[in-house]
Amino acid sequence: MKNIALVISYDGSSFAGFQKQPNQRTVQGVLEDALHRLLGDKPKVSGAGRTDAGVHAIGQVVNFFTEYDLPERAYLRGLNSLLPSDVKVRQMFVASDNFQARKSATAKEYHYWLRLAETPSPIGIKAWQIYQALDLEAMALALLNFRGEHDFSAFRSTGSSVQTTVRTIYSTSYSYIGKYMVFSFTANGFLYNMVRIIMGTLLDVGLKKLLPQDIPAIIACCNREKAGRTAPPEGLYLYRVFYGGLDDCCREKGNSTIAADLFNTDLDIKGYFT
Amino acid sequence: MKNIALVISYDGSSFAGFQKQPNQRTVQGVLEDALHRLLGDKPKVSGAGRTDAGVHAIGQVVNFFTEYDLPERAYLRGLNSLLPSDVKVRQMFVASDNFQARKSATAKEYHYWLRLAETPSPIGIKAWQIYQALDLEAMALALLNFRGEHDFSAFRSTGSSVQTTVRTIYSTSYSYIGKYMVFSFTANGFLYNMVRIIMGTLLDVGLKKLLPQDIPAIIACCNREKAGRTAPPEGLYLYRVFYGGLDDCCREKGNSTIAADLFNTDLDIKGYFT
Numbered sequence: 001m002k003n004i005a006l007v008i009s010y011d012g013s014s015f016a017g018f019q020k021q022p023n024q025r026t027v028q029g030v031l032e033d034a035l036h037r038l039l040g041d042k043p044k045v046s047g048a049g050r051t052d053a054g055v056h057a058i059g060q061v062v063n064f065f066t067e068y069d070l071p072e073r074a075y076l077r078g079l080n081s082l083l084p085s086d087v088k089v090r091q092m093f094v095a096s097d098n099f100q101a102r103k104s105a106t107a108k109e110y111h112y113w114l115r116l117a118e119t120p121s122p123i124g125i126k127a128w129q130i131y132q133a134l135d136l137e138a139m140a141l142a143l144l145n146f147r148g149e150h151d152f153s154a155f156r157s158t159g160s161s162v163q164t165t166v167r168t169i170y171s172t173s174y175s176y177i178g179k180y181m182v183f184s185f186t187a188n189g190f191l192y193n194m195v196r197i198i199m200g201t202l203l204d205v206g207l208k209k210l211l212p213q214d215i216p217a218i219i220a221c222c223n224r225e226k227a228g229r230t231a232p233p234e235g236l237y238l239y240r241v242f243y244g245g246l247d248d249c250c251r252e253k254g255n256s257t258i259a260a261d262l263f264n265t266d267l268d269i270k271g272y273f274t
Numbered sequence: 275m276k277n278i279a280l281v282i283s284y285d286g287s288s289f290a291g292f293q294k295q296p297n298q299r300t301v302q303g304v305l306e307d308a309l310h311r312l313l314g315d316k317p318k319v320s321g322a323g324r325t326d327a328g329v330h331a332i333g334q335v336v337n338f339f340t341e342y343d344l345p346e347r348a349y350l351r352g353l354n355s356l357l358p359s360d361v362k363v364r365q366m367f368v369a370s371d372n373f374q375a376r377k378s379a380t381a382k383e384y385h386y387w388l389r390l391a392e393t394p395s396p397i398g399i400k401a402w403q404i405y406q407a408l409d410l411e412a413m414a415l416a417l418l419n420f421r422g423e424h425d426f427s428a429f430r431s432t433g434s435s436v437q438t439t440v441r442t443i444y445s446t447s448y449s450y451i452g453k454y455m456v457f458s459f460t461a462n463g464f465l466y467n468m469v470r471i472i473m474g475t476l477l478d479v480g481l482k483k484l485l486p487q488d489i490p491a492i493i494a495c496c497n498r499e500k501a502g503r504t505a506p507p508e509g510l511y512l513y514r515v516f517y518g519g520l521d522d523c524c525r526e527k528g529n530s531t532i533a534a535d536l537f538n539t540d541l542d543i544k545g546y547f548t
Contacts, residue, residue, distance in 0.1 A: 011396045058397055076393050086396045119350050122285045122360045123332055123511070124399050131351075237397070 005063045005095040006075060010087035012056040012233065013126065019050050027051070027087055031062065034082040038075075039068050048101040048241040049108055052193075054233030056126065058111075059090070061241040063101040099243075107170060107242040109186040110195045113235045117179045127180060128199070128235035134206030136181060142205040143172050143183065145215035146198060153222035155198050156191035157230060165191060165222075184239065193230050200228035277369040279337045280349060284361035286330040286507065287400065293324050301325075301361055305336065308356040312349075313342050322375040322515040323382055326467075328507030330400065332385075333364070335515040337375040373517075381444060381516040383460040384469045387509045391453045401454060402473070402509035408480030410455060416479040417446050417457065419489035420472060427496035429472055430465035431504060439465060439496075458513065467504050474502035 008031070016024035020032070028045050036042050043064035051057055070078075075092040083089070098104075113127035116136075120129045149168040156165060169187040176182075183202070185195055201218065204210040210218075210228075218226045282305070290298035294306070302319050310316050317338035325331055344352075349366040357363070372378075387401035390410075394403045423442040430439060443461040450456075457476070459469055475492065478484040484492075484502070492500045 009396050056397060080393060085394070088394050088396050090393050090395075119354060119364050120359070120362050121364075122283050122362050123330060125397070 001065045001067055001097075002069055003063055003065055003095040003097055003099055004075075005061060005093045005099060005101060006089050007091040008057065008060050008062060008087060008089050010057050010060065011126070012051060012054050014086055015053065017051060017053045017055070018047050018057075018060070027057075027060075028062075030084060030087055034079055035064065035066075037082050038079050039066055039070070041066060041068070046101050048105050049190075049238045051236075051238050052233055055236045055238065056234075057238040059240040060238050061101045061105070061243075063095060063099060101241070104243055105241050106244065107186055107188050108190065108238065109184060109240040109242070110190065111237045111239045112183045112185075112195055112199045112231065113237070114181045114183075114199075115179055116181060125180070126234045128232055130203070130206075132207060134203070135208055136176075136206065138208070138212050139181075139202045139206045140174050142202055142210075142212035142215050143174060145212065145219070146185070147172055150219050151222055152191050152194055152219070154218055154224055154227045155194045155201070156224065157193035157197070158224075160192040162191065167191065167194070186242075195236060196231040196233070197224075197227050197229075199231035199235070202228070203231065204228040275339045275341055275371075276343055277337055277339055277371055277373055278349075279335060279367045279369040279373060279375060280363050281365040282331065282334050282336060282361060282363050284331050284334070285400070286325060286328050288360055289327065291325060291327045291329070292321050292331075292334070301331075301334075302336075304358060304361055308353055309338065309340075311356050312353050313340055313344070315340060315342070320375050322379050323464075323512045325510075325512050326507055329510045329512065330508075331512040333514045334512050335375045335379070335517075337369060337373060375515070378517055379515050380518065381460055381462050382464065382512065383458060383514040383516070384464065385511045385513045386457045386459075386469055386473045386505065387511070388455045388457075388473075389453055390455060399454070400508045402506055404477070404480075406481060408477070409482055410450075410480065412482070412486050413455075413476045413480045414448050416476055416484075416486035416489050417448060419486065419493070420459070421446055424493050425496055426465050426468055426493065428492055428498055428501045429468045429475070430498065431467035431471070432498075434466040436465065441465065441468070460516075469510060470505040470507070471498075471501050471503075473505035473509070476502070477505065478502040 010027055014025065015027050018027045020026050020028040028047065031045050032043065035045065043066050045062045045064045048061040051060070072092045075089050080088050113125055115121065115127035115129050116134065118131065147169050149166060151166050153165045167187050167189050169185055171186045173184045174181060183199065185198070201210065201215070205212055284301050288299065289301050292301045294300050294302040302321065305319050306317065309319065317340050319336045319338045322335040325334065346366045349363050354362050387399055389395065389401035389403050390408065392405065421443050423440060425440050427439045441461050441463050443459055445460045447458045448455060457473065459472070475484065479486055
């Protein structure tokens with residue numbers, strides 16, 4: 001059996017999330033159907049991140065086992081022609097047997113896009129449309145307080161069971177691109193809705209309902225009710241999954257690189273691949 | 275009666291074009307329905323450019339007459355909340371009585387996006403996906419040959435009657451943005467499918483089926499069969515409509531400004547507005 005890893009992108013707008021559910025259009029379901037048509041057998045696809053309904057991915061990673069030894073081209077061309085326009089394969093790797101897209105991941109990077117404008121745009125990247133004026137400098141300052149190892153219970157929706165609510169955010173950054181502001185978060189893991197609740201809280205800072213220096217106490221109290229609302233899914237992108245050492249994900253990123261990355265995503269996924 | 279002008283953006287993917295047709299989802303139809311719900315009366319909307327099925331707009335301009343004197347906010351917020359997510363109002367102006375979105379236009383600017391990559395992307399701007407390696411320098415050189423006043427009969431699909439097939443392309447430019455190459459064309463008018471046939475011809479230059487210096491003869495022969503294929507609609511954007519003097523549209527644009535513009539579109543439409 002070959003262990004195949006794919007890097008995939010999708011627009012989450014018309015999906016009920018990544019994970020397969022009965023009578024719902026899911027990324028996993030659509031991908032498994034297309035693989036079934038390509039390969040004949042019925043591989044079960046496992047994803048690095050279980051993105052929610054409406055959440056997008058630039059570099060989601062999945063793996064599955066198949067007895068067939070198809071070349072990269074069969075995935076980049078053949079599988080892509082079988083997939084709908086809102087999910088596409090970006091890269092294909094033959095992985096070692098012990099690789100698991102989810103469990104082998106050492107870190108993940110999420111981006112969250114805000115659109116700061118009087119009117120929404122039907123063109124280009126999807127984002128959370130914000131009509132009010134925001135104190136962007138205060139938001140950038142508040143962002144720094146999320147870095148490091150913390151118990152993120154205050155930034156977690158109920159509905160998933162985890163062994164520990166401690167996570168380490170290795171790096172954060174932000175970038176202005178025209179009318180957009182993009183935030184990035186790289187961590188060893190994320191709790192359920194964690195980025196979206198952080199973004200809802202950052203919005204409160206932008207609206208001056210909170211100060212940047214209020215963040216450490218909100219983290220420390222471990223009380224979901226002290227944090228902001230859960231930001232909507234349409235601004236959230238699973239950007240990259242890391243499988244290498246921490247060097248890969250912990251380097252400080254310049255704020256200008258996010259824009260360049262968006263249009264130029266040859267994602268490196270290192271380690272485990274032969 | 276008030277003559278209202280709106281700058282609108284739309285993703286053309288799910289529209290059968292701008293112009294109203296029976297039993298088809300069109301931009302004009304969707305806009306008139308939403309205006310009917312907002313205003314009560316049934317204004318007939320007229321657009322500056324009759325974009326085809328699948329063609330997008332960043333800054334299409336429309337106008338209509340209404341007896342109601344609603345503030346800008348009613349259009350930017352109210353009308354937008356009545357419109358579907360693939361068409362939105364960007365700006366609203368009260369125009370003078372003699373303003374007509376189509377006839378008053380002095381020039382239009384179209385952009386055409388190519389995506390040069392091994393795989394398509396479901397995220398971000400829509401573009402014509404090109405898998406083959408292209409000679410981009412030759413395409414940039416060929417582009418210059420389209421500037422100026424020419425009879426563009428060779429770059430026109432049949433199906434529309436016009437008084438003259440002579441048009442003036444005031445300026446062209448191109449820009450690389452990551453894996454994308456964007457071409458811009460500003461002209462006093464465009465024949466049916468003109469930009470798409472120019473793009474199909476530029477692709478032939480990129481594929482070395484034509485040389486940049488072949489373009490003048492193709493223009494001169496006025497024979498549609500000598501030009502390239504009609505490029506697909508998904509890469510084409512009506513970017514801006516000019517109503518001012520030629521100064522506004524004829525200035526040479528730096529190639530880097532297209533990318534900035536995309537994310538930062540406060541479109542100026544001058545003249546005629548009071």
